[in-house]
Amino acid sequence: MSANSRLTIAAHALTWIGLYQRRGHEVATSEQIATSVNTNPVVIRRLLAELGKAGLARSRRGAGAGWMLARDLAAITLLDVYQAIEPGPVFALHRAPPDPECVVGHGIGPALTAVYDGVEAALRRELAATTLEDVLRDVLKAA
Amino acid sequence: MSANSRLTIAAHALTWIGLYQRRGHEVATSEQIATSVNTNPVVIRRLLAELGKAGLARSRRGAGAGWMLARDLAAITLLDVYQAIEPGPVFALHRAPPDPECVVGHGIGPALTAVYDGVEAALRRELAATTLEDVLRDVLKAA
DNA sequence: ATTTGATGTAACTATTATTGTTACATCGAC
DNA sequence: GTCGATGTAACAATAATAGTTACATCAAAT
Numbered sequence: 628m629s630a631n632s633r634l635t636i637a638a639h640a641l642t643w644i645g646l647y648q649r650r651g652h653e654v655a656t657s658e659q660i661a662t663s664v665n666t667n668p669v670v671i672r673r674l675l676a677e678l679g680k681a682g683l684a685r686s687r688r689g690a691g692a693g694w695m696l697a698r699d700l701a702a703i704t705l706l707d708v709y710q711a712i713e714p715g716p717v718f719a720l721h722r723a724p725p726d727p728e729c730v731v732g733h734g735i736g737p738a739l740t741a742v743y744d745g746v747e748a749a750l751r752r753e754l755a756a757t758t759l760e761d762v763l764r765d766v767l768k769a770a
Numbered sequence: 771m772s773a774n775s776r777l778t779i780a781a782h783a784l785t786w787i788g789l790y791q792r793r794g795h796e797v798a799t800s801e802q803i804a805t806s807v808n809t810n811p812v813v814i815r816r817l818l819a820e821l822g823k824a825g826l827a828r829s830r831r832g833a834g835a836g837w838m839l840a841r842d843l844a845a846i847t848l849l850d851v852y853q854a855i856e857p858g859p860v861f862a863l864h865r866a867p868p869d870p871e872c873v874v875g876h877g878i879g880p881a882l883t884a885v886y887d888g889v890e891a892a893l894r895r896e897l898a899a900t901t902l903e904d905v906l907r908d909v910l911k912a913a
Numbered sequence: 914a915t916t917t918g919a920t921g922t923a924a925c926t927a928t929t930a931t932t933g934t935t936a937c938a939t940c941g942a943c
Numbered sequence: 944g945t946c947g948a949t950g951t952a953a954c955a956a957t958a959a960t961a962g963t964t965a966c967a968t969c970a971a972a973t
Contacts, residue, residue, distance in 0.1 A: 741908070
């Protein structure tokens with residue numbers, strides 16, 4: 628599976644903003660976040676743009692620009708983050724349609740779709756059970 | 771998420787072999803399977819090679835060569851298939867290690883790992899609940 | 914022993930997604 | 944107007960999946 632780190636980076640960024648705000652700052656810059664994440668600021672801005680469209684973060688422009696949370700950490704689950712940045716399913720069906728003349732080729736798509744739907748539902752349930760507040764608590768506990 | 775169709779193709783191939791054997795044939799060729807799947811026989815052979823190493827399928831060489839199941843369809847779950855072909859995790863941590871000087875950068879990895887482990891476990895539970903016999907039943911029902 | 918039909922596997926290409934990077938227009942507080 | 948940051952386009956680098964060709968190898972059948 629081509630696992631990707633988008634959920635990790637997005638959760639990291641939001642958690643960082645949340646802690647930074649909790650320490651009294653108004654906004655966090657993509658540069659600051661990128662330093663903690665160890666990546667390029669544009670990667671952060673791109674991800675935060677998607678999180679912004681989903682209503683999880685907001686940006687301010689001009690002088691004193693930067694990012695802030697649109698909701699409290701406790702009101703953001705990992706499922707919210709996941710859905711904001713991962714539109715596609717975990718498992719794909721055939722790239723090219725299988726032989727419709729074959730019994731298996733004809734029926735395997737719907738049969739697997741039912742299973743895959745169940746898997747996605749389970750995955751979402753798990754992600755929904757953890758908020759970024761939970762994540763931050765774990766992070767601070769480890770420190 | 772770069773969803774891939776490896777699980778779909780692998781389940782399709784094994785189910786096809788199972789039905790073919792149930793109809794009285796000894797072995798199925800990668801060419802026959804590839805026709806049903808609508809792909810290249812080498813793609814099938816590569817996947818079946820991995821399924822063979824996992825003890826789900828066996829091949830015979832020489833004249834009258836081809837593939838057969840190593841276990842009955844009822845004794846193969848989608849989790850068995852998944853584990854045979856997908857070694858990696860669904861979610862990855864940071865590609866480059868985050869800033870260890872930062873509280874969040876230091877603690878976010880372990881915190882997310884705990885969540886990701888739970889997600890993987892849920893995913894496995896779901897996949898383990900369906901056998902290829904279940905899949906074949908669905909396939910035949912739809913015909 | 915030779916023939917034969919399929920596997921096993923290397924090698925290469927095409928496609929796609931993620932990630933990293935540079936560059937620059939734009940915004941808005943000061 | 945200045946200044947520091949966002950918004951976003953454009954491109955390169957990396958990696959995984961998938962498709963394809965080619966060919967050595969194997970073992971049953973003749």
